[in-house]
Amino acid sequence: MPIKKQILKSNKSICINGKDYEFEPDMTILEVAKRNGIYIPTFCNHPDFPPKANCRVCVVEIEGRRKLETSCSVKAESGMKIRTDTERVKKARNMNIELIFAEHIEKCPTCIWRTNCSLLEMADKYKVRIQRFADRKGKRKTYKFANAVELDGTQCIDCRNCVDACTLLQKIDYLEVDGKGIHQEIRPTRDKGKECIYCGQCAVHCPVGAAQEQADWDEVEALLKNKTKTLVAQFAPSVRVAIGEEFGFGYGEETTEKMVAALKALGFDYVFDVNFSADITTMVEAEELLERASGTGSMPMFTSCCPAWVKYIEFYHPELIPHLTNSKSPQIHGGGLIKTYWAEKMKINPDNIIVVSVMPCTAKKFEASREELKINKLNPVDYVVTTRELAW
Ligand code: SF4
Ligand code: SF4
Ligand code: SF4
Ligand code: FES
Numbered sequence: 001m002p003i004k005k006q007i008l009k010s011n012k013s014i015c016i017n018g019k020d021y022e023f024e025p026d027m028t029i030l031e032v033a034k035r036n037g038i039y040i041p042t043f044c045n046h047p048d049f050p051p052k053a054n055c056r057v058c059v060v061e062i063e064g065r066r067k068l069e070t071s072c073s074v075k076a077e078s079g080m081k082i083r084t085d086t087e088r089v090k091k092a093r094n095m096n097i098e099l100i101f102a103e104h105i106e107k108c109p110t111c112i113w114r115t116n117c118s119l120l121e122m123a124d125k126y127k128v129r130i131q132r133f134a135d136r137k138g139k140r141k142t143y144k145f146a147n148a149v150e151l152d153g154t155q156c157i158d159c160r161n162c163v164d165a166c167t168l169l170q171k172i173d174y175l176e177v178d179g180k181g182i183h184q185e186i187r188p189t190r191d192k193g194k195e196c197i198y199c200g201q202c203a204v205h206c207p208v209g210a211a212q213e214q215a216d217w218d219e220v221e222a223l224l225k226n227k228t229k230t231l232v233a234q235f236a237p238s239v240r241v242a243i244g245e246e247f248g249f250g251y252g253e254e255t256t257e258k259m260v261a262a263l264k265a266l267g268f269d270y271v272f273d274v275n276f277s278a279d280i281t282t283m284v285e286a287e288e289l290l291e292r293a294s295g296t297g298s299m300p301m302f303t304s305c306c307p308a309w310v311k312y313i314e315f316y317h318p319e320l321i322p323h324l325t326n327s328k329s330p331q332i333h334g335g336g337l338i339k340t341y342w343a344e345k346m347k348i349n350p351d352n353i354i355v356v357s358v359m360p361c362t363a364k365k366f367e368a369s370r371e372e373l374k375i376n377k378l379n380p381v382d383y384v385v386t387t388r389e390l391a392w
Helices: 003-011 029-035 087-102 117-127 163-171 218-227 238-244 255-264 274-296 306-317 317-323 330-346 363-368 387-391
Strands: 012-018 020-022 057-060 081-083 142-145 149-152 175-178 185-188 211-214 230-235 270-273 353-359 383-386
Touching: 012 029, 020 029, 057 087, 087 117, 087 230, 142 185, 149 185, 163 175, 218 383, 230 255, 230 274, 230 330, 238 255, 255 270, 255 330, 255 383, 270 274, 274 330, 306 363, 330 353, 330 363, 353 363, 363 383, 383 387
Parallel strands: 012 081, 230 270, 230 353, 353 383
Antiparallel strands: 012 020, 057 081, 142 149, 149 211, 175 185
């Protein structure tokens, strides 16, 4: 055996539930356990962020330590003897799961997580009584960020993943923790020098239905049920793959035909692929780039496909606005073509066409509502639903 491996084997191992496991420097107990197929439940821990260790669902017992420790935050140390399944651990873990439920109002029937809620799964797995403690968030506010994202304080369990997403990932720093103890809430900053860019990363990282997209599906569903107009769906390139994961398809597996069939079955009259209008965006941008390169505009030229990026430039770096391409994004080109060129070809009054985009991003909701993108006084896109809104 190579010397390096021998050293690792002899010096760096911890004992979990009576069995020894090797580890590398800086690994947490949770990481060692996971790597070796030992299940420890987690809730606030997210691989994108440093551990905050505030849910205490992942507690373990370490020999020689008085307190139970959070396995997501404590680093493995050689010789540690850890138990994940003692009565003390079970009691504390179950109590912490119960307390998380009391941290938010269970609006399960309307919650975006209702079909795959890890909290409900955990409660079921450990037979935890979820209604022993009264909910204590009844009077919290809901903050809405334009028409894109909302933060419903009644459903927030104070894990702070949204704050980390906004601050550490996006560097926007728009969310802050206000108050202490039971009065604590996550709210938009009062700092007027900061603005939400509607990127939705807070919603992506929220483990419950507190930070989430502002749903448009109910209105779309009502239109599909009482059809008085021509309903047209268009879907973004990534959706055909991402939506498959919600239905158990493998990562990267394409589901275009199935999704188109499902949209038709839901009642859409026509379905368009945004791949087409993405090509138009590329062509318009390429033409503009050549013009700018010949000395007629600001260089370098930046894309305007991502409305969160556009909002970021507009608010935080307005001096860079001249560098944004004049081309519209694929969804706006697509909606515009449907309500002009295609409507004329099909002899349909554009006023009687409803365009629904299925998009991977919450900022697309904001983009679709922008006044300056209207064509002939009509919004090119009437509704935007996210991939998960369509799936769930
Ligand atoms: S996250 Fe949603 S589905 Fe899960 S318990 Fe809370 S309200 Fe219910
Ligand atoms: S949408 Fe983006 S910018 Fe706005 S609060 Fe969430 S993470 Fe921050
Ligand atoms: S809104 Fe969601 S992510 Fe943010 S603290 Fe509350 S539960 Fe956690
Ligand atoms: S997952 Fe470890 S404390 Fe929340």
